Amino acid sequence: MDVGLSDAEAARRLREEGPNELAPAARRPLWRLLLSVLTEPMFGLLLACGALYALLGNAQEAWTLMGFVVVVMAISLVQQQRAERSLHALRELSAPRAQVWREGRVCRVPSRELVRGDTVLLDAGDRVPADMRLLAATGVSVDESLLTGESAPVFKSATERMDAAACLFAGTLLTAGSARGEVVATGARSALGRLGASLGGVTVAASPVQLETARIVRVAAAVGLGLAALLALLYGWQRQDALQGLLAGLTLAMAILPEELPVVLTLFLGLGAWRLAREKVLVRQMSAVEALGATTVLCVDKTGTLTLNRMAVRRLWSPQGEHDLVSERDLPLPEAVHETLEYAILASHRQAIDPMERALQEAGQRELAQTEHLHADWTLVEDYPLSAELLAMSRVWQSPDRRERLIAAKGAPEAVIDLCHLDAARQSRIVGQVARLADQGWRVLGVARAVFAADRLPPIQHDFDFEFVGLVALEDPLRPEVPAAIAECRAAGIRVVMMTGDHPSTAVSVARQAGLDVAGGVVPGTALAALDDAGWQDQVARSSVFCRVQPEQKLRLVQALQARGEVVAMTGDGVNDAPALRAAHIGVAMGARGTDVAREAADLVLMQDSLAGLVTAVRHGRRVFANLRKAMVFVLAAHVPIIGLTFLPVLLGWPMLLMPVHVLCLQLVIDPACSLVFEAQPAEPGLMQVPPRPRQMRLFDRHLLLRSLGQGLGLALACLAAYAGALAFGESAESGRALSYGLLVLGSVILIFANRHWAVAAWRTRVRDGMGWLAPGAVLLVAAAWWVPPLRQAFAFERPGFPAVGAGLLLLGLAAVWFEWVKQRTP
Structure with a gap:
């Protein structure tokens, strides 16, 4: 062998x-990553601002700005490389x-x-x-x-x-x-x-959220450029200083452009897919990461998904007797069931891959060793495979000591009974035994044999004169984690529907053990065949267990659920499952036992073939979407005060409060916060105790925009009040700018704290996930800008007095309360 x-x-x-x-999957070299960062719009604006500083004779400001450009560019480069590493790792996994x-x-x-x-x-x-x-x-x-x-x-x-x-x-x-x-x-x-073909890497299709984000960025860029041009003209006309006006306009363009959004989205989806890969769930389409959170129905197979797919022969039955291989393991196998096991093995492949055939061979080696019932010297002549029309297979053998061919058949009991052309009484007896065995949750196979003397074999199995031999009951234990996973789905408002090719009694037994809803009864595929579209939709609304389902019927079941407005995740492993996987909102293939066709048609691949992996994926999908919304609220809210501190001082006749170096320095807070803090944020308590989000729910919906605008306006007013208050305390414009900017930086950190958790107040949460260094870093940044002379000069600051600082801290506290109030009032 x-x-x-x-x-x-x-x-x-x-x-x-x-x-x-x-061709190995190529990774972009460092210089290409660097080029992609340098060609972003933000860096074009920064280079223009540096050139303006040089024209204005402010060499120190120009060099300081370029220094911050290098720092922010390094952060962007690290983020790009991190995303590249995640995608490269996914390519390796998806090979x-x-x-x-x-x-x-x-x-x-x-x-x-x-x-x-x-x-x-x-x-x-x-x-x-x-x-x-x-x-x-x-x-x-x-x-x-x-x-x-x-x-x-x-x-x-x-x-x-x-x-x-x-x-x-x-x-x-x-x-x-x-x-x-x-x-x-x-x-x-x-x-x-x-032929010179090249295997490309994994291509990631643009998801609806990515398209929506790109549209938001385009709109913001267009509005920003328009307002920037208006501000430049207004400033130049008011103060007769065209270069300073252009600098103010460029600063506003930098303030409005939400360049973090595409970076945040790429990192969230890429790292979300990588986190799922660590949980043995491979993401083939990035859009699946966000769609998981909206899933309302999981359509799953029984074998391998709900069960261990480790079949073992449990009981053998023939009209002459039966034997339980577990409870009677110490007894020799009765002669009455020898032929049942013998012909079941002959109807299987010698080098078995199918779990049932492996189980039959293991039982044969254990129970029939040293007997004449194992036939290693027989020659395979022909094979009649299983088909959609006949759920039975036959193998034709030639014995060395006989001229006739011996045919062994096994398959669904009703198919084998049909092959044997039994009378009604014998059919009734066998069907009763099948029901008795299947009620235990066992998979039942019928076994038959035939002898054929002619040299030319017939084209179909029905042409053989089969004799019924017996039944084989195989046990596939339920995965221990399945009942808890289904209970979690039920708590999350997600319905689990089982579609299996098994016997009705087997299906309902496994469904009960797993905790599935069986109140709607078990619907066989034969009952579905005669229904129209309305009938299919009615059945999927009432029933959660479908048995004897053909692969093409899975497609119609998925379509019927979708017609009812459900968001469907569908598992499959066979060639014929590919259409249903394609049709489902989220196609899920089996990594261990699935075919390549199924994996290529799927959005996700479960490397461990377990329902628990799919529930984990849903949980991760909900977490990713929830954290993405938090990040977007923070990004948009943080831009509101930047825009306000750039535009309003010009209208009020004040000096410029924010300059390019200030906006750029804020990127040191915003970018790490988005990519590190929010992406790593654990799931909210009770995330899997709420219904799925509506499929039509947009990332940038009214609630998100209202929360962003409300929190951002509060911080903007606090910063403007800090500047006005500093002037009221007798401070200089430079001191007021320093106080206002310090409030903006520290307020942005508090804004992060407020949005890490939406279910609880910020002061009730632990400091983790990057906040341990981000908050002290922001304080050190403000202190350095106030106290280190070169930085103070570059930022055009003067150190504010203690009364002004005390008033600023009070405003900061009020801003924190305001953030929480807005959070509670905008669900």
Whole structure:
């Protein structure tokens, strides 16, 4: 028996021949990242301001401004690199994986680690990871359109000749059957590599929130440029100083332009996807991160998602007797059920991948060892695979000591009963036994046998004269974390719908164990077939458990739920699940047992195939969207006082309170706050105890804008009052500017505190997630600008007196109270 390469030999070949990839995912070099930062509008404005300072003869101000430009540019560069690293890590995780024989066991390895000589196992829906010579093939057809342009599938078979009919080529897709092949060429040496094809990295589609943010930035930029031009003209006309007027206009443009928004959004979605990857949930489409928070229905399969997908034979039944392999494990297997297990194994693949077939083989090795009921010397003649029309499969064998062919069949009990053409009495007895076993939550298979003497085999299974042999009950235990996950979904207002191909009794038993709602009954796929669209919508409204569902019916169930206004997340693993995954708002593929077709059609991939992973993803999606709204409130609120302190002094005839260096220095507070503090903010208490947000809810809705405007206006008035108060205390304009600016910086920090949690007041929360250094840093920044002479001169400050500082602290306290009041009044 082929045991495959050893791990040591595979590692040696990988070192010598290189990875199985055509072009590694390229990361942008440092100079490209630097160029992308330098070409942002904000830096163009800053360079223009530096040039104006030079023209005005203020060399120190120009150099100070350039120094801050370097600091802020470094922060932006670090943020860009962080996002790049996250996306690169996601590319590594999303690389395809392959099933290989290594040292006599089946294991999954990244496709890039395949080497020449590896034995690879493929099933329908898998993408071929390297050029291979077929060693065994059962009903294999391949889509080779990637290489040839021909859309019709090509049939393949294992032959002694090394021709195209016996080879599978990298990048092609298995559309039917199963295969075992030996890798003969990898990477650039494969057919795909010789054609010069290039594998691109993961492309991230623009999400609705990203499009909305881009529109907000465009509108703000247009308004900002218009107001900046107006301010420049107004200042120049009032004070007869065109250069200073232009400087004031550029400062206002910097104040209005919310350049942080796209950066914040990119970081939130990228880092949110990376956090999910650490929870074994791979994000293939960034839009899924934000959509998760609006999910109202989770459509899940039973096997592997609710259960462990570790099948074990529990009970064997035949008309002559039965045996429980757990409660009667110490007793020898009765002769009455020997043939039931024997023919169930013969109806399975020898190198089994399917969990049920593995369980049958394990039971056979344990219970039938040293008996005549295991047939390693029999030759496989033909295979009749499972189909949508007949949920049963048959394998035709040739015994060395018999001329006739022996046929073993297994599948859904009703399909096997149909193959055997039983009379009503025998059918009734078998159906009763199926119901009894299925009521335990076990998966039940029917087993049949036939003898065929002619040389030419018939085209369909129904042409064999089958004899019913018995039933096999397999147990797939419920995942221990599933009941808690479903309870969490229920508390969060999310409905879980189970769609399975299992028997109705099995489906309802597992549903009850999991805690699903079974009050609406169990609806079989046959009952759905006769319904119109209105009937489908009525069924999905009343029922949460669907059994004997065909893959194409999953698509209609998803569409029926969507027609009722639900936001649907759908799990799937097979080739035929791809349309339903595409149709769902969030398609979720299984990483361990899913096909490549399903993974390519999905938005998320569960690396551990568990419902708990999907619930974790929903929880993360809600957290990301909630934290994103907090960050946006802070960014917009922080810009309001900057705009006010730039524009209003000109209208009031005051000196300029904010200059470019002040605005730039504020970026040292705003950018780290958005990217570090808000993104890392943990979920609000009770986040999963509230209904999902409406699908049509926008990021920049009325509540967000009102909260931003309300908090920002409060801080702007406090800063203006600080300047006016300083003048009333007899301070100079420079002292008033220093006090007003200090209030703006520290008020921005308090604004962060206020918006970290919307459910509780700021003073009831712990200092964490970056605030431990951000708040002291802001205080040190203000102190340095007041007390260090070169900085004081660059900022055009004078140190304010203690009475003015005391009044400023009082205003700061009032601003903090105002922030909380606005937060409570704008839900």
